[in-house]
Amino acid sequence: MAEDVDRWTQQIRKGSTRLAILQLVSERERYGYEIVTSIRERTKGALEVAEGNVYPALHALEAEGHITSSWREVEPGVPPRKYYRITARGREHRSKLVKEWKDYAGAIARLLEGE
Amino acid sequence: MQMTTEARAWLDPTVRRILARHPLGDAERAGITYELMSHLHAAGEARATAAGHSEVSRQDLELALMEAGGEEGLAAAFVQPLSKPLERVLFWRRAGAFAIDVLLLGIALTFVHGGVTLLLAPLFGAGTGVSSDESLWGLFPWGFHDSSLPPAFQALIAVASAVVVMGYFTLLEAREGRSLGKRALELRVMRVDGQPLTSRDAFLRNLAKLQPFVLILDTLVMLLAFPKEKQRVSDRIVGTIVVRA
Numbered sequence: 001m002a003e004d005v006d007r008w009t010q011q012i013r014k015g016s017t018r019l020a021i022l023q024l025v026s027e028r029e030r031y032g033y034e035i036v037t038s039i040r041e042r043t044k045g046a047l048e049v050a051e052g053n054v055y056p057a058l059h060a061l062e063a064e065g066h067i068t069s070s071w072r073e074v075e076p077g078v079p080p081r082k083y084y085r086i087t088a089r090g091r092e093h094r095s096k097l098v099k100e101w102k103d104y105a106g107a108i109a110r111l112l113e114g115e
Numbered sequence: 116m117q118m119t120t121e122a123r124a125w126l127d128p129t130v131r132r133i134l135a136r137h138p139l140g141d142a143e144r145a146g147i148t149y150e151l152m153s154h155l156h157a158a159g160e161a162r163a164t165a166a167g168h169s170e171v172s173r174q175d176l177e178l179a180l181m182e183a184g185g186e187e188g189l190a191a192a193f194v195q196p197l198s199k200p201l202e203r204v205l206f207w208r209r210a211g212a213f214a215i216d217v218l219l220l221g222i223a224l225t226f227v228h229g230g231v232t233l234l235l236a237p238l239f240g241a242g243t244g245v246s247s248d249e250s251l252w253g254l255f256p257w258g259f260h261d262s263s264l265p266p267a268f269q270a271l272i273a274v275a276s277a278v279v280v281m282g283y284f285t286l287l288e289a290r291e292g293r294s295l296g297k298r299a300l301e302l303r304v305m306r307v308d309g310q311p312l313t314s315r316d317a318f319l320r321n322l323a324k325l326q327p328f329v330l331i332l333d334t335l336v337m338l339l340a341f342p343k344e345k346q347r348v349s350d351r352i353v354g355t356i357v358v359r360a
């Protein structure tokens with residue numbers, strides 16, 4: 001039973017990682033590790049995402065043209081950082097996802113109110 | 116935040132080693148190498164800051180790597196979305212790559228033959244009129260058999276040529292995963308499990324290239340019997356494939 005819940009939670013997380021990333025990079029440009037930790041902090045650990053999910057999602061979003069990236073020197077002697085920022089297309093995509101999310105969450109909430 | 120000397124010495128080779136097992140284009144490899152190094156540094160920096168250190172130590176980086184799923188987990192996260200499904204290559208591109216290799220080896224062998232002749236011809240009494248009309252060309256073209264030379268000397272040149280040819284393919288395919296011809300045509304050899312070739316693999320899969328009829332037969336069997344697997348008989352025995360990469 002607990003396994004079922006785990007699997008279900010995992011699927012919700014997977015779906016929400018893209019939205020979380022789009023939200024974070026729409027506020028300001030951020031680098032990969034910052035996105036990993038920000039998701040953790042902003043959701044107070046509720047959305048615990050692994051590097052193994054964030055980077056593939058970032059690369060996919062970039063390939064789809066929703067975000068772009070640029071390398072930036074931080075300080076000499078240290079690896080440069082790859083900053084991601086949202087594109088116009090990404091903003092539009094984000095708005096749609098937010099609307100879908102709210103509609104869906106609202107619908108489920110109304111459904112559960114019937115209990 | 117700066118890294119300790121030890122941390123710096125660890126980071127670059129570790130990341131390259133992690134990615135070495137994965138087939139990637141050169142541009143993609145460079146991008147992922149930097150992003151992975153950048154990630155480990157940033158994660159290590161967070162650890163160092165939390166511990167009140169002023170430099171990122173090697174241990175910080177190693178812990179960051181473990182936290183991110185270890186070598187395999189991290190490589191999978193970075194590489195998978197970028198690596199296209201491996202496309203095995205059947206004939207034309209490989210034939211083209213081989214033609215380039217033959218051309219380059221032909222040029223190199225001209226010099227090798229010249230050198231061997233210059234150094235050792237007097238020992239064999241070459242040029243003294245003792246010669247053979249038998250041409251061994253069909254048997255071993257890499258030797259460019261000059262029928263004005265005594266057969267024993269032709270054989271010596273043939274052996275030297277074989278060493279050069281096998282050395283070229285074995286060294287490059289085991290170290291770089293591809294000969295210069297394959298590099299030019301964006302091909303790469305790997306084991307069927309995706310691992311790089313060992314020297315033994317590279318040597319064995321290239322042996323057939325010493326003898327044209329053997330190579331033609333090897334390739335014909337591939338075209339007729341293994342068009343799906345896209346492996347020469349040599350490839351099937353050794354367990355290697357040629358892919359676009």
